[in-house]
Amino acid sequence: MSSHPAAPSPATPTVPRSDGLASALTRNIDALSRRRQAEEEGASGTDRLAAAITRFAGTMAFVYVHAALVAGWIVVNAGLTPLPRFDPSFVILATVASVEAIFLSTFILISQNRAARTADRRADLDLQIGLLAEHEVTHLIKLVGDIARKLGVDDAANPELKELERTVAPEVVLERIEESAKEP
Numbered sequence: 572m573s574s575h576p577a578a579p580s581p582a583t584p585t586v587p588r589s590d591g592l593a594s595a596l597t598r599n600i601d602a603l604s605r606r607r608q609a610e611e612e613g614a615s616g617t618d619r620l621a622a623a624i625t626r627f628a629g630t631m632a633f634v635y636v637h638a639a640l641v642a643g644w645i646v647v648n649a650g651l652t653p654l655p656r657f658d659p660s661f662v663i664l665a666t667v668a669s670v671e672a673i674f675l676s677t678f679i680l681i682s683q684n685r686a687a688r689t690a691d692r693r694a695d696l697d698l699q700i701g702l703l704a705e706h707e708v709t710h711l712i713k714l715v716g717d718i719a720r721k722l723g724v725d726d727a728a729n730p731e732l733k734e735l736e737r738t739v740a741p742e743v744v745l746e747r748i749e750e751s752a753k754e755p
Contacts (some may be wrong), residue, residue, distance in 0.1 A: 610689065621681035628675055641668075705739055712736050 592600075614622070627633055641664070648658045658664055712735050 614685070618681065618685050621678040622685070624675070624678045625682040628679070702741055709736065709738055 590597075611619075644658065644664050645661075646652055647654050648656045648661060648664070650656055650659075712732065716732060716736060
């Protein structure tokens with residue numbers, strides 16, 4: 572067995588890349604990009620259709636197409652052109668617009684539901700990473716405190732350290748947040 576220290580793992584490089592980003596940051600960006608692509612590829616046909624319609628409906632091109640169609644419809648049916656009037660009372664226009672609004676709102680809700688599920692998963696990941704980081708920092712504070720005591724360093728001047736050494740119970744924090752939200 573070699574007494575040489577192990578080389579840094581390629582999974583945890585610390586050397587900045589030539590573009591100024593740390594390798595770990597670049598790796599995380601790439602992982603998130605792959606995850607988003609996998610989520611898109613894993614989406615059902617309905618979800619993809621709803622997303623495509625929602626993307627188009629949220630553009631100025633959609634507004635321009637609708638403005639042109641409605642204006643043309645009104646001009647023709649108001650008798651301002653030699654073309655025959657096919658909807659003089661605009662009932663068909665109102666019906667088409669109502670049905671379109673129903674379908675568009677449904678497609679938007681489908682897309683929002685999918686986005687909410689994705690946001691929930693990401694929030695869970697953020698929470699887990701935050702809890703892990705808090706646990707690690709608490710452990711490091713205890714370890715540094717133990718080292719300081721062993722070396723005879725007086726940390727009594729900083730009473731905050733004892734508080735920081737305490738493990739945080741996420742359930743208690745959540746309960747307190749919920750209690751304070753109920754208070755008037």
